[in-house]
Amino acid sequence: MAKMTKHRLRSNTLPAVTMVGPVTLWLAFFVAIPLLYVLVMSFCSLDSGYNVVFEFTLANYKRLFDPNYVQIYMTSILVAFLTTVICILIGYPFSFLIARTTSKYKALLYMLVIIPFWTNSLIRIYGWRSFLGANGPLNNFLTSAHLADHPIQFLFNRGATVLGMVYCLFPFMVLPLYTSIEKLDKNLLEASADLGARKTSTFLRVIIPLTMSGIFSGSIMVFIPSLGYFFVADILGGGNSDVIGNLIERQFQSGNNWPLGAALSIILILITLLLVKFYQKLGGDMDSLGV
Amino acid sequence: MSEERKVIVEIKGVNKIYGKNHVVKDLDLDIYEGEFLTLLGSSGCGKTTTLRMVAGFEEPTSGTIKVxxxxxxxxxxxxxxxxxxxxxxxxFPHMTVYDNVAYGLKMKKVKKAEIKERVTEMLDMVQLGGFEKRYPLQLSGGQKQRVAIARALINKPKVLLLDEPLGALDLKLRKQMQLELKRLQKKLNITFIYVTHDQEEALTMSDRICIMNDGVLQQVGTPSQIYESPRTRFVATFIGETNLFDGIVRAKQNGKLHINVESGDFCVPDEDFKNNEMLAVSVRPERMLYSAEPVEGFNLTGTVKDQIYVGSVLKTVVELPNGNEVKIERLAGQELPKGGMVYLHWNDGDAKLIHTFDDVFAGAVEDVVMQ
Structure with a gap:
């Protein structure tokens, strides 16, 4: 199927539409219409009382180039980039271990990655905040063990934000990596060794290229959310390393500027789409993104 | 098999145990330089494990392997x-045919120009010239197989190990590849250790066949030695069809053994059997003779159960009084009435005597064929 045929509403498409009807309706009501609303909103103006008026303007988009905002985009992209790289560096050996272990604890190890999903991430992030706080267990331990004279300020910097992001998004890196490593044919590794390749050569020439799809999809699934996880930047970064998500959140909350927030959201969506498109161009598998 | 041939792989007292599974038991096997040796057996007999131990993917639990x-x-x-x-x-699915074949040479840091030359030569040899830029996914099964062979042979190994390489191909292609592999092996004069469960393949290609069952080496020998003189019951039944009779040595006289089988006695030149020893007698279906009238000497009587004409041969099944069935294959011949009486006999030398203690101690017996 080289070419996709264009869909037209013909008599034989009607049964198909009925079959996918409930899903279509769901998507229309809860995804398409809200998105459309955001798009429309992004072109609206505000009156003097900060009420939205349906008057077409490009002012919101012009404001996106405000240097303060650009600064935040940059920080956000940096945070997302660091988060992704750290997730790969920790996630790869971890996934490799659980994918290839013959231990009976394999399922348990896998579960340990999944279980945190079942708890609210907000609660877990607050957990980190109290753990790393000035009076938190870590600082108490360090001071009482005389490893530090006074509590160390772990929180409220970019490092803390990245830590929280890595912590929240780690499973999204591990799952696609695990899948791709699990799929790796053991015979190929043996063939490589058989042909005279040492372990590092096998890793670089066979394992990495063949698990690239996992690395890509993991990266996409970590990079994109970390642009938007404002609560992590809020709670652990303390406003010192805001991400694009914070910017948007602020427009809808304290800023009370919905049209600007909508324009920012549209930009975030566009960045996401671009990244996904890029991923697809590189031969990424859409299924492993869960889309 | 002359004595002065150089041993290239020496397997001595090798055992492989996985947990409770004793997969390879006390394996002793010498493989000679330049020969085509086949490890033959049904699945789970330890043949692939043996190959993998030579390759280094598995370590023997005990014993030594020398190259x-x-x-x-x-x-x-x-x-x-x-x-x-x-x-x-x-x-490697992410590499072209060229890169797959060149992989081993790249690992050995061979110069680029030489790699190119050797890959081209190798691909020509397996008739895949012009396929350099294709990816494995774009190849047919037979072509993939040729790439796999080229990729291994280009390294000029001392020994090439082949693990059921033709298993996934259809019959016609398999036959063609068998001849081609044999041709390559002769041309390059590389020792091949070939694993298969297909006895016909083993008989066609091998210089020697090593038959394994349940981790125990049963017999090593040339295809005709294996077929003509099976050393254990297993070998006799595994290679081709045969009729096995339980027998006993009644007497040893004047260099002759008197052996009782079913309802009669027959004589053979003395072999290494004792008085009153239980043994098995194997007679291949194509060596079994029959006639409507009793012949002079030893006869077995039976009734014709079935006779099937299959073109090249006439297959007859005869039921003995004790209910056992005897299979006979003759190139055409006298058709017999179903249910009629028939007399079975064989020429001297067509009945092969098999020690039955091999059934129990098969692995511990000296390799008589090789001596």
Whole structure:
């Protein structure tokens, strides 16, 4: 199927539409219409009382180039980039271990990655905040063990934000990596060794290229959310390393500027789409993104 | 098999145990330089494990494996001068045919110009010239197989290990590849250790066949030795069809053994059997004779159960009084009425005597064929 045929509403498409009807309706009501609303909103103006008026303007988009905002985009992209790289560096050996272990604890190890999903991430992030706080267990331990004279300020910097992001998004890196490593044919590794390749050569020439799809999809699934996880930047970064998500959140909350927030959201969506498109161009598998 | 041939792989007292599974039991096997040796047996007989131990993917639980008199116990697979052709081909899917074949040479840091020359030559040899830029996914099964063979052979290994390499091909292609592999082996004069469960393939290609069952080496010999003089019941029934009778040595007289089988006695020149020893007698269906009238000497009587004409041969099934069935294959001949009486006999030398203690101690017996 080289070419996709264009869909037209013909008599034989009607049964198909009925079959996918409930899903279509769901998507229309809860995804398409809200998105459309955001798009429309992004072109609206505000009156003097900060009420939205349906008057077409490009002012919101012009404001996106405000240097303060650009600064935040940059920080956000940096945070997302660091988060992704750290997730790969920790996630790869971890996934490799659980994918290839013959231990009976394999399922348990896998579960340990999944279980945190079942708890609210907000609660877990607050957990980190109290753990790393000035009076938190870590600082108490360090001071009482005389490893530090006074509590160390772990929180409220970019490092803390990245830590929280890595912590929240780690499973999204591990799952696609695990899948791709699990799929790796053991015979190929043996063939490589058989042909005279040492372990590092096998890793670089066979394992990495063949698990690239996992690395890509993991990266996409970590990079994109970390642009938007404002609560992590809020709670652990303390406003010192805001991400694009914070910017948007602020427009809808304290800023009370919905049209600007909508324009920012549209930009975030566009960045996401671009990244996904890029991923697809590189031969990424859409299924492993869960889309 | 002359004595002065050089042993290239020496397997001595090798055992492999996985948990409770004793997969290879006390294996002793010498493989000679330049020969085509087949490890033959049904699945789970230990043949692939043996191959993998030579390749270095598995370590023997005990025993030694030497290649050119050097113990390879502590050598990683990448340090061994052997290469493997995998059952599933195991071609690198992200590399072109060229890169797959060049892989081993790149690992040895051979110069680019030489790699190019050798890859081109190798691909021509397996008739895949012009396929350099294709990816494995764009190849047919037979082509993948050729790439896998080229990729292994280009390294000029001392021994090439082949793990059921033709298993996934259709019959016609398999026959063609059998001849081609044999041709390559002769041309390059590389020792091949070939694993298969297909006895016909083994008989066609091998210089020697090593039959294994349940981890125990049953017999090593040329295809005709294996077929004509099976050493154990297993070999007799595994290679081709045969009729096995339980017998007993009644007497040893004047260099003759008197053997009782079913309802009669027959004589054969003395072999290494004792008085009153239980044994098995194997007579191949194509060596079994029959007639409507009793012949002079030893006869077995039976009734004709079935006779099937299959073109090249006439297959007859005869039921003995004790209910056992005897299979007979003759090139055409006298048709017999179903249910009629028939007399079975054989020429001297067509009945092969088999020690039955081999059934129990098969692994412990000296290899009579090789001596």
């Amino acid at each position: 050119e008199n050097e113990d390879i116990h502590n050598k990683e697979p990448y340090e061994r001068d052997v290469n493997t052709v995998f059952q599933s081909y195991a071609l």
